[in-house]
Amino acid sequence: MQAEIITIGDEILIGQIVDTNSAWMGTLLNENGIKVYQITSVSDNRQHILNALKEASERADIILITGGLGPTRDDITKHTLCEYFNAKLRLDKDILVDVTNIFKKFGREVTEINRKQAEVPENCIPLHNYNGTAPGMWFEEKGKIYVSMPGVPFEMKALMAEEVIPRLKKKFTLPFIMHKNVLTQGIGESALAEKISSWEDSLAIENITLAYLPSPSLVRLRLSTRGTDANKMQDSINRKVAELKKIAGDYIYGYDNDTMESVVGALLLKRKETISTAESCTGGYIAHRITSIAGSSDYFKGAIISYANEIKTKELGVSEEILKEHGAVSQPVVEQMAKTARERLNTDYSIAVSGIAGPGGGTPEKPVGTVWIAIATPQRVFSKRWIFAGNRERNILVTGLTALNMLRKELLSNS
Amino acid sequence: MQAEIITIGDEILIGQIVDTNSAWMGTLLNENGIKVYQITSVSDNRQHILNALKEASERADIILITGGLGPTRDDITKHTLCEYFNAKLRLDKDILVDVTNIFKKFGREVTEINRKQAEVPENCIPLHNYNGTAPGMWFEEKGKIYVSMPGVPFEMKALMAEEVIPRLKKKFTLPFIMHKNVLTQGIGESALAEKISSWEDSLAIENITLAYLPSPSLVRLRLSTRGTDANKMQDSINRKVAELKKIAGDYIYGYDNDTMESVVGALLLKRKETISTAESCTGGYIAHRITSIAGSSDYFKGAIISYANEIKTKELGVSEEILKEHGAVSQPVVEQMAKTARERLNTDYSIAVSGIAGPGGGTPEKPVGTVWIAIATPQRVFSKRWIFAGNRERNILVTGLTALNMLRKELLSNS
Numbered sequence: 042m043q044a045e046i047i048t049i050g051d052e053i054l055i056g057q058i059v060d061t062n063s064a065w066m067g068t069l070l071n072e073n074g075i076k077v078y079q080i081t082s083v084s085d086n087r088q089h090i091l092n093a094l095k096e097a098s099e100r101a102d103i104i105l106i107t108g109g110l111g112p113t114r115d116d117i118t119k120h121t122l123c124e125y126f127n128a129k130l131r132l133d134k135d136i137l138v139d140v141t142n143i144f145k146k147f148g149r150e151v152t153e154i155n156r157k158q159a160e161v162p163e164n165c166i167p168l169h170n171y172n173g174t175a176p177g178m179w180f181e182e183k184g185k186i187y188v189s190m191p192g193v194p195f196e197m198k199a200l201m202a203e204e205v206i207p208r209l210k211k212k213f214t215l216p217f218i219m220h221k222n223v224l225t226q227g228i229g230e231s232a233l234a235e236k237i238s239s240w241e242d243s244l245a246i247e248n249i250t251l252a253y254l255p256s257p258s259l260v261r262l263r264l265s266t267r268g269t270d271a272n273k274m275q276d277s278i279n280r281k282v283a284e285l286k287k288i289a290g291d292y293i294y295g296y297d298n299d300t301m302e303s304v305v306g307a308l309l310l311k312r313k314e315t316i317s318t319a320e321s322c323t324g325g326y327i328a329h330r331i332t333s334i335a336g337s338s339d340y341f342k343g344a345i346i347s348y349a350n351e352i353k354t355k356e357l358g359v360s361e362e363i364l365k366e367h368g369a370v371s372q373p374v375v376e377q378m379a380k381t382a383r384e385r386l387n388t389d390y391s392i393a394v395s396g397i398a399g400p401g402g403g404t405p406e407k408p409v410g411t412v413w414i415a416i417a418t419p420q421r422v423f424s425k426r427w428i429f430a431g432n433r434e435r436n437i438l439v440t441g442l443t444a445l446n447m448l449r450k451e452l453l454s455n456s
Numbered sequence: 457m458q459a460e461i462i463t464i465g466d467e468i469l470i471g472q473i474v475d476t477n478s479a480w481m482g483t484l485l486n487e488n489g490i491k492v493y494q495i496t497s498v499s500d501n502r503q504h505i506l507n508a509l510k511e512a513s514e515r516a517d518i519i520l521i522t523g524g525l526g527p528t529r530d531d532i533t534k535h536t537l538c539e540y541f542n543a544k545l546r547l548d549k550d551i552l553v554d555v556t557n558i559f560k561k562f563g564r565e566v567t568e569i570n571r572k573q574a575e576v577p578e579n580c581i582p583l584h585n586y587n588g589t590a591p592g593m594w595f596e597e598k599g600k601i602y603v604s605m606p607g608v609p610f611e612m613k614a615l616m617a618e619e620v621i622p623r624l625k626k627k628f629t630l631p632f633i634m635h636k637n638v639l640t641q642g643i644g645e646s647a648l649a650e651k652i653s654s655w656e657d658s659l660a661i662e663n664i665t666l667a668y669l670p671s672p673s674l675v676r677l678r679l680s681t682r683g684t685d686a687n688k689m690q691d692s693i694n695r696k697v698a699e700l701k702k703i704a705g706d707y708i709y710g711y712d713n714d715t716m717e718s719v720v721g722a723l724l725l726k727r728k729e730t731i732s733t734a735e736s737c738t739g740g741y742i743a744h745r746i747t748s749i750a751g752s753s754d755y756f757k758g759a760i761i762s763y764a765n766e767i768k769t770k771e772l773g774v775s776e777e778i779l780k781e782h783g784a785v786s787q788p789v790v791e792q793m794a795k796t797a798r799e800r801l802n803t804d805y806s807i808a809v810s811g812i813a814g815p816g817g818g819t820p821e822k823p824v825g826t827v828w829i830a831i832a833t834p835q836r837v838f839s840k841r842w843i844f845a846g847n848r849e850r851n852i853l854v855t856g857l858t859a860l861n862m863l864r865k866e867l868l869s870n871s
Contacts, residue, residue: 056482067471324747325740332739344761352758430561
């Protein structure tokens with residue numbers, strides 16, 4: 042079963058809004074066994090919309106259309122659908138009740154222009170939209186299904202979940218689709234691909250496909266399969282993930298919707314242990330990521346951000362001699378930062394970082410991207426030097442991920 | 457001059473990633489006088505890519521393609537372009553140097569699979585990508601231009617800005633398009649629209665159009681005009697911006713590529729003054745934003761993140777009595793935090809925040825989104841209570857922007 046999505050609106054083409062609707066619809070359709078073949082964004086132009094409808098109907102069974110249903114003149118989707126299906130508009134009394142109710146909510150009268158929102162092409166089944174004035178519209182013609190929905194995300198989402206998906210499920214017998222995301226850190230896409238090459242080859246027999254989804258310092262591996270026997274599919278995925286863990290387990294930090302900070306947070310919560318940070322080049326970014334998780338106050342107590350050397354000395358016990366001898370980006374400095382932060386902030390663990398985020402500050406011995414990361418634990422303080430090769434933003438990001446992953450591994454090795 | 461964008465990748469169709477590239481490219485092309493006619497997202501499938509290329513070339517003059525250029529097996533764009541243009545791959549020595557340099561940076565050897573990244577179709581001009589291993593590729597055939605770029609946003613953005621747009625400008629005579637972005641904080645889109653309604657009406661005579669681009673707590677107003685007389689256009693824009701400043705100047709914090717932290721940073725730098733933060737609910741986010749600016753070490757010295765009350769007491773001089781009497785989210789607490797941080801971290805100014813980011817922790821008196829923000833200056837400490845109405849992520853974001861804007865206004869009132 043194949044679908045296509047057509048999003049209508051000049052604001053998408055000039056980049057004024059990012060089309061988040063399509064990704065949301067794609068996820069929902071996929072979870073329900075419907076493959077999205079193509080997404081097409083077109084302008085508020087009659088002929089362009091007609092062409093897009095015709096082309097999509099030649100490739101797909103289901104055509105989902107969003108946008109262009111407002112009451113103003115530049116919204117022409119409804120009239121264009123009439124032209125496409127050679128149908129007239131009719132006033133739908135049920136929909137008029139919906140529209141009237143929406144206006145009542147805001148204490149307003151229904152104007153003539155808004156009454157028109159209750160007019161629908163005579164060949165469609167109108168779908169109730171309780172969040173706005175434009176109804177959804179369901180068309181069936183020549184074995185194809187067309188659904189037109191408003192572009193406002195929360196209106197579209199309610200229509201998709203409450204009307205469109207249930208109707209599609211009634212209409213078609215859909216296969217199961219299953220995805221599993223394996224999240225890795227600290228290995229590049231191509232090095233990972235080489236490492237797991239023969240495992241990857243073995244996926245075909247199980248009818249599993251693999252995608253590499255890289256972002257700075259992370260690679261997400263997505264395993265996908267479709268079929269009719271959900272149990273068997275789940276078994277295959279589980280078996281293959283178990284095999285992968287044996288080959289590349291060192292790099293795997295989580296699955297599906299996990300984030301590095303959610304994984305670290307869950308570990309600390311389970312162990313009833315606490316964390317603090319002492320940050321120089323990341324300037325609070327690591328603390329920010331940790332506290333982006335709801336409930337992080339159960340394990341995160343605080344941080345000392347020592348951007349200036351003066352603060353490293355005054356607040357983190359780094360002596361001026363050590364700074365002079367080794368420089369701020371050095372092992373003794375970062376280890377002292379971690380040690381002092383752990384003690385002063387009274388936590389079980391502390392992460393400390395000191396590095397050169399760039400663009401300035403690099404030297405031949407310590408180029409931009411050089412970062413020392415230390416972890417203080419109840420037992421010891423250890424550290425490692427990294428050289429990241431990004432711009433400022435990326436170096437800060439990758440330092441944060443790497444530091445959290447160092448702590449994660451330490452927690453696991455001590456469990 | 458019409459362009460089309462083709463984004464390649466199953467991950468877009470199954471909704472795993474939101475296609476933000478297209479909106480970014482649409483904006484940039486538009487600013488340079490090139491209209492985007494259609495955006496098409498297709499799967500990592502040979503025939504599908506071939507069809508999309510052919511169809512786009514029938515409608516547009518310029519076809520911009522992103523995605524599918526990784527070194528792994530599911531990335532087939534390069535081979536498909538060879539098939540489309542009936543061209544062979546050749547190893548490009550300059551690009552091989554780029555690839556080798558990228559690996560050198562990481563202290564790694566170039567593997568066979570990575571060497572292949574330097575192979576390009578023989579009929580293309582390779583474009584240097586200094587941020588990744590896949591080069592951009594520029595093709596000209598039958599009067600049409602095709603450009604293939606990686607899907608990784610920061611790689612694509614650098615290629616677009618440094619290679620593609622300059623080459624398109626050389627190739628075509630594009631009309632002058634002029635934009636001016638006026639950045640506001642602290643007023644909603646509709647309230648702003650009402651406030652500037654008659655000013656907005658007056659734009660048409662000057663051939664200026666206006667767009668409202670809202671994001672949490674910010675509204676960007678984009679004035680656009682196109683024509684042939686750049687001086688006259690610039691005059692019109694300047695005059696209208698001056699008028700706007702009189703009407704809504706209180707809300708304007710910057711222009712064009714300014715960010716709240718760049719504006720605050722520039723002010724501090726000019727005044728040779730320094731800043732620190734004391735953060736509770738934002739957990740380091742404000743320090744992170746300040747230090748995202750290159751050169752911020754000239755004015756940012758550090759921060760104390762006091763997530764736990766214990767840290768507020770121990771490190772920021774907030775007495776247990778005050779905490780007990782007023783709660784952590786209160787005026788006396790946040791003012792003490794700002795005062796102590798300013799003194800301890802030895803800075804001219806300090807920003808302190810304490811609030812309830814959510815989802816937990818709210819009460820009827822202090823609902824989720826309640827935030828106290830204090831600013832300590834050489835002269836005084838002042839504070840204000842805000843109630844933001846977002847989820848956790850949004851409350852942290854808006855608190856950061858609001859706090860920085862409070863400091864910005866204080867700096868300006870004292871200049």
